[in-house]
Amino acid sequence: MGRIEETFAQLKQNNHKALIPFITAGDPNMDTTEKIIATLVDAGADLIELGVPFSDPMADGPTIQAASERALAAGATLDSVLDLVERVRSFSQVPIVLMGYYNPVFCYGLERFAARAAQAGVDGLLLVDLPSEEREELHIHLKPKGIHLITLLAPTTPPDRxxxxxxxxxxxxxxxSMTGVTGTSKVDGSAIESQVVQLRELSPVPVAVGFGITTEQDAAAIARFSDAVVVGSALVKVIQQHAESPRLQEEVRRFVAELKQGVSRATDLQ
Incomplete structure (x- = not known):
């Protein structure tokens, strides 16, 4: 098993759910991102989604778009993101999923990307604009390297599909959890619970829910019927608000620890 499988297997054995925080690599800079990742792990993150900055992040709301702009202005590239993951592997084996868009990977070269990502220690890749019908040209390079191409589903996905x-x-x-871009609406657990439960019955892998989760209470409610909770824009806002402050790591730790408490309470709500 890879790091993702091992993590979920251990959580399931202990009747726990996963917390997956999202941050944008390079916001405000790569050195700070490396420290933030260490803080996330220390605060209870089970997996980490690491956003690859892109100039046209069409699926992201204003918060993550602004984070991408700041990271690109600070010099972030796909190479520097992969270098960052490699440095993280010197102190942590937390599963890391790169999240972003197909263009940077395509321009990098699919085979070259797969080899470099595997060398760096990437566990998964989630490309929000890659249609499933076109995934195979990338998947054939990722699969031999043990890198998972993560499947994305939405409330609008027809049951057959x-x-x-x-x-x-x-x-x-x-x-x-909802249509639209990230960070613009609040999740309504009651509206998606039955769909997520059905997906979990059909899915060969755990089901994580993201978009609109901003508080400890949200995390607890969603974790009750899912396998994992993803929090992005709310955390990126914390980083933005405290980027120039010596309290940055403390504020990130506090926020993520609260989310972790919510996720941990999920078993009590079942």
Missing amino acids: AAQLLKQAQGFVYYV
Whole structure:
């Protein structure tokens, strides 16, 4: 098993759910991002989604778009993101999933990217704009390297298509809790619970839910019926607000620890 499988297997054995924080690599700079990752792990993150900055992040709301702009202005590149993951591997084996868009990977070269990502210690890749019908040209390079291409599903995904997509699911499934871009609305657990429960019954891998989760209470409510909770924009806002402050790591730790408490309470709500 890879790091993702091992992590979820251990959580399941202990009747726990996963917390997956998202941050943008290079916001405000790569050195600070490396320290933030260490803080996330220390605060209870089970996996980490690391955003690859891109100049046209069409699926992201204003918060993560601004984070990408700051990271690119600070000199972030796909190479520097992979170098960052490699440095993280010197102190942590936390599963890391790169999240972003197909263009940077395509321009880098699919085979070259797969080899470099594996060398760095990347566990998964989630490309929000890569249609499943076109995934194979990338998957054939990732699979031999043990890098999972994460499947993305949404409330608007027809049941027949969802069932088909689940057949190719690896690592975990990312279920988008609502339509639209990230960070613009608040999640309504009651509106998606039945769909997530059905997906978990069909899915060969764990199901993570993201978009609109901003508080400890949100995390607890979603973790009750999912395998994992993804928090992005709310955490990116914390980083933005305290980027120039010596309290940055303390504020990140506090926020993530609160989310972890919510996720840990999920078993009590079941």
